[in-house]
Amino acid sequence: MAEKNYYTIDPQGKLQCMKCGVPLVKGKAKFMYLDNGFPVELPVCPVCGFVYVPEALALGKVASVERALEDK
Amino acid sequence: MAQIQERGSTHVYKVRKISKEEMEQMVARCVYEHPPFCSAACPLKLDVRAFLDAAAAGNFKKALQLYEKIAPFPLVLAMGCEAPCEKACRLNELGDGVAIRAVEEAVSRFGQISKLGGVFRTKKRKTVALFGSGLFALFLAGEIEKKAYPLTVFCAEPDLESFLHSETGFLDEAAFTAELKRLKGKDIQFEFGCALTKDFLEEKRAAFDVACCSAEVFARLYPEAVCDPALMFCESLKLVTGTSAGVLDASFGAKKAALTVDRLAQNLDPNNMRGNEGAVESRLYTDLSEATKLTRVPMEGAGYTEAEAAAEAGRCIRCHCEECLKSCAYLKHYKKHPGLLSKEIYNNTQIIMGDHPLNKPMNSCSLCGQCTVVCPNGFDMARVCHEARQNMVSTDKMPLAPHEFALLDMLFSNNEAFLSRPQPGFETCKYVFFPGCQATAIAPETVKAAYLDLCTRLEGGVALMLGCCGAICDWAGRYEMQEQTNEFLDRELAKLGDPIVIAGCPSCKKELAGHEGLKLVGIWDLLLELGLPEGGHGLERPAAMHDSCGARGDAETQKAIREIAKRLGCELTDTPYSGDRSPCCGYGGLAAYANREVAAEMTEKCLERSDAPYISYCMACRDRFARQGRESRHILELVYGTDAGDPPDISEKRYNRLSLKNELLRELWLEEPREMKLDYELRYTDEARRMMDERMILTDDVIAVLDGVRADGECIQDEDGLLVARRRVGNATFWVKFSREGDGSYLVHRAWSHRMKVVKREG
DSSP: OOOOGGGOOOOTTOOEETTTTEEOEEEEEEEEETTEEEEEEEEEOTTTOOBOOOHHHIIIIIHHHHHHHHTO | OOOOOOOOOSOOOOOOOOOHHHHHHHHHTOOTTSOOHHHHHOTTOOOHHHHHHHHHTTOHHHHHHHHHHHOSSHHHHHHHOOOHHHHHOGGGGTSOOOOHHHHHHHHHHHSOOOOOOSTTSOOOSSOEEEEOOSHHHHHHHHHHHHTTOOEEEEOSSSSHHHHHHTTOTTSOHHHHHHHHHHHHTSOOEEEOSOOOOHHHHHHHHTTSSEEEEOHHHHHHHOTTOOOBTTTTEETTTTEEOOOOSSHHHHHHHHHHHHHHHHHHHTTOOTTSSOOSOSOOOOOOOOOOTTOOOOSOOOOSSSSOOHHHHHHHHTTOOOOOOOHHHHHOHHHHHHTOOHHHHHHHHHHHHHOOSSOOTTHHHHHHOOOOOHHHHHSTTOOOHHHHHHHHHHHHHHTTOSOSHHHHHHHHHHHHHTTTTOEEEOOTTOSSOSEEEEOOHHHHHHOHHHHHHHHHHHHHHOSSOEEEEESOOSHHHHHTTOHHHHHHHHHHHHHHHHHTTSOEEEESSHHHHHHHTTSTTOOEEEHHHHHHHHOOOTTOOOOSSOEEEEOOGGGTTOHHHHHHHHHHHHHTTOOEEOOSSOGGGOOOOSOGGGHHHHOHHHHHHHHHHHHTTOSSOEEESSHHHHHHHHHTTOOEEEHHHHHHTOOOOSOOOHHHHHHHHHHHHHHHHHHTSOOOOOOOOOSSOEEEOHHHHHHHHHTTOOHHHHHHHHHHHHHHOOOEEOTTSOEEEEEEETTEEEEEEEEEOTTSOEEEEEEEEESSEEEEOOO
């Protein structure tokens, strides 16, 4: 499946992983729901792999895709 | 913490069918699509409602267009029609029926003739010949021309005037002139002065694909032949013909004959695909209570003027049945009558792969049963939606998301917050008080007061059971979970000696009535029997009584509550839609979880009935009205002189249940409950509290996130300098944005969640 560009959030070094003490970088992640998977790019900690889902994304695109899948 | 299994995949092929026949029977109960009685009586099927609507608005052009659909020569029909529609008008029962024929005549006289002539239309290739004259021939010529078949009329008359004049002697001069102009405008070939003999007919018809003749020609030339009156067709002669018993009969005959011509021209069997021809029976329900104009508008002259016709058309009450849509916010929201919505919901359950667009509507019904009471035919939308939910659950197509919060809440009520104890000093009890999950969440003090009162005044011991009756999983269509809940409650009741259950909530009472052999009584009945305790008082202002949908059809309960209110000194004001016709507050059927917007409209519908404070006897109703800012009290609050105050948020509801359980365990059963205490201080901004209530995020979810971050240190710092952590709890991931304050406490600023799982992807 093609990567969804609209998921892309560039952390630009403003987000910091508190456990590893390094900035989050644009990294590869995957959303999974009801047996469906979506490759996306999100802010990720390069050391521990913490993937950040910002509030606006969770309540926006993620919520609408969830609803669409729930009605499948 | 309790969890519910999310459905595994969207790629499930199972399907369990609910009986199509049963669904069709249910759909047939809805008469919304039945025609009004006037249209049903008209064999030509004039849309009288729309016609009179246009005429009443003074739009005679549109009215005439509607009339021309059934009448190629409007004035001939309007002036000669026997008007069965007028006899069928429901206003006859109260006064004068609408003078539909006179309005038709005025519309035909004054309406602007549509300019769409036949000359420039593309003609069909098959040709038609028509022999004879008279009303049937005239109407048939008009109908065939409308269907764009090249038509030649062979008549004995010497000219067009004479042809039109045949059998239309009732037209006055102006009408005759108008209809002659209309006839001239039609693309019809005429051969005048024909000797209509058998030889002539046989010779001429050979050049045409279809032949038709008037009743007079048919009877004269073929006295032995028989015409099928349903088709207006003589099979042996392959001749389309008709009758002229009157204007309406001729017009209806011509309509049927034209359809036969159409079928024959396409080499089709004229019997097939004819639809429902002629007058039909209608079972439409009409509310006549608001009809006011009961006397016919008088005529100044021989016929109506434009203004008179418009006024007379305005008397029509537009017969239609919207009893359910008037009273139900859910049906009104979806702007669909229950017959149609049921069909769509049924189809939704039959979809194996792909979108289920009716999931949300199906889950938005409060299952309250009001429609069944207000519908003249008892349409049961609740059953349709409830069975559809069960069906979706059985095929693993039901999304968990809309109901998960409520289901988890139920599991919480029947696990952490569950309490079942005999009255201190008793092994088994004669009674058990079952206040219901909403009462313990919203008004714990009232529940405690009621229990202590019952223990004091009833003999044989009163046990207490704090938990959920199972209505939540029943409403969600989770029938397996409901069976488990029933078994669980039965086991707990058996331990108490199978006591008589004293229900504190009518919905619990209704739900528990499904248990075999269970003895049930409402607390309201016992209070009337025992007499009201000291300390209760009514409201100072007159109040409106809101009947719970759980007590629909339970006149005894409705009566008992009113009697209690009266004894407390309450003055009750009358509201429309009370008793069995009462609407749902928006909590029923889990509507508030599946569709907040519709649930809010339901609450609004309840509150628009009165400006007075509301007294209810279901705690969910009390809560939803109070949330809308209305003074709202449960009858038990008044009985025990307690005030539950402002409505609690979702976390406080859980806290209240747990606190009540622990308080009673300590005070009555002298048990020290195990209480989880946080070893750190946690505070919330007002915005975070509001946000959590709206997004259905519990303090327990926030604590799970913070416990996590305290254990593994996994969190990030965002651009504002605030910390953000997350934790997967059950089927959702919760995110909390917080700060660590100088005193070591945590301050929660924001919280959000999503159901999707997110992981780092390699490569």
